[in-house]
Amino acid sequence: MAIKVEERSLTLFEKLYIGEVVRGLAVTFRHFTVNLTLHILHVFGLAKDRRAAETYQYPEERRPLAPRLRSLHRLTRRPDGSPRCVACMMCETVCPARCIYIVAGEHPNPQIEKYPVRFDIDLGLCVFCGYCVEACPEDAIRMDTHILEFAAYSREEMVLDLKNLLSRSPIPPLHPEVAPVYQLVRLESPKQEGNSRTP
């Protein structure tokens, strides 16, 4: 059903225009004087708690980001520094932009089963929907780096590889209870022809 918008007819004061002009000028003049006064006070170090302008002077001054903001991806690590990812392909499957490319390899540790030989994210395709983070059963991929500047000069540079994705994650401390498991784990050099998907 269409919504009918009642058009309000102008009052005489509004039709005369000049009164409304003066009101508009009063608003802008008030903003001007208040902001200018604040700017001048700031020069003398006063009234710093009130902003004189809404502007964030970007490279020097950054806007506070929401903690849940989806920003550049990272892959979390196990205490030995290897990726937590088990190459289950959940993120690759759920990705609406199909920007994730995983090559799985067999993990030497029988308790872990698989590990990613390759894990590429093409930022040129990524829509930052965060579905990969939601889908991951291992908490292996996160988008909490708050890094927003990742421009590049070529499409190739926009593709992040495993090393790059891991580089933003710290190595978590080793808990004594789980330590024996991880002492067994030593990743072999990545096998290119692992348990890869069919091209």
Place this chain on the structure above:
Amino acid sequence: MDSISYAVDLAKVVYLFTFIMGLASILTWMEAKQSAVMQDRIGRNRADIFGVRALGLVHLIADAVKMLIKEDFIPAYAHRFLHRIAPSIAFFFALMAFSAIPFGGTYRFGGYEVTLQVFSFDAALLFVFAMMSLGIYGFVLGGWASANNYSLLGGLRASSQMISYEITLGATVIGALMIYGTLDLQQMIVAQGELFWGWIPQWGVFLQPVGCLLFMTAALVETKRVPFDIPEGESEIIGYFLEYSGMRFGLFFLTDFVETVLAACMTTILFFGGWQVPYLGATGFAFPGGSVWELSTVTVMILQLAAFAVKVFLLCFFFLLVRWTLPRFRWDQLMRLGWTLLLPLSIANILVTGLVLLWLQG
């Protein structure tokens, strides 16, 4: 003419030219900064010379350098001569109008009399209006010579808008003319030095409040700036300078600011007492209470020069405030406002002024 009068004339020209061009340049900075502060922004401040940003004033230099080194493009089918000369025509006549603007009074230094007006004669007002009308040719030619239909339409809009409001502009000052009884701008300002009931300065704005409002509106239209920027409409409808680049565009751009200064000067002279400082006479202040503060002629001259500059600056500020507050008029709204509202009002203003003058004379 002896050598002293040549030197004095040269000094007057240099002062006036510096004043106009300086103010017009500062206005481009003010336009950026004032609008920013009005809209809770900071405004451009990134250009620097060895780290000195000077509140964005360095952008003036950056802009000038950009304008000067950009390609001066001439379209293939343009009328080459007219296309080249059009910005200069617009700029020339806008500057010429200033030659009749009195920016200070008449002062006596020993046996020597100096009138601070480059070209003082008794039809100065007509001269200013004539120069303002001739300036239109620059815009129309610029639009036509570009061989571009959008430019041509912009030029046509410029000519119809400016010619429509020139009538109102002329009609509104007739009220002031009837009161002062002279076309000489210098005489008008002298007349505004009188006082009402001994304490209110007899400025045009108190004698002709409606005339002042109408004149300022029409003057804003003449400057072709935002609420009335239909000839230009930089972002949407494109104007007469579409095919201009580099310094030729810069001249058109600067002409707008020079015209803003001119409009502010004319409003100051006709309605805000020109160079008059309230209660300041040729020998010093004479306050309403009867107290007197003697000043030398040089001090009086400096005070009055400063008064004129400050008044013009404040009016420029006001014009910029209007420019950054009101949205643009539509074409038909502009024409309706001009022909059915401002023109009848200005004629009514003449009529009422005449009746009041008759009644006062008995």
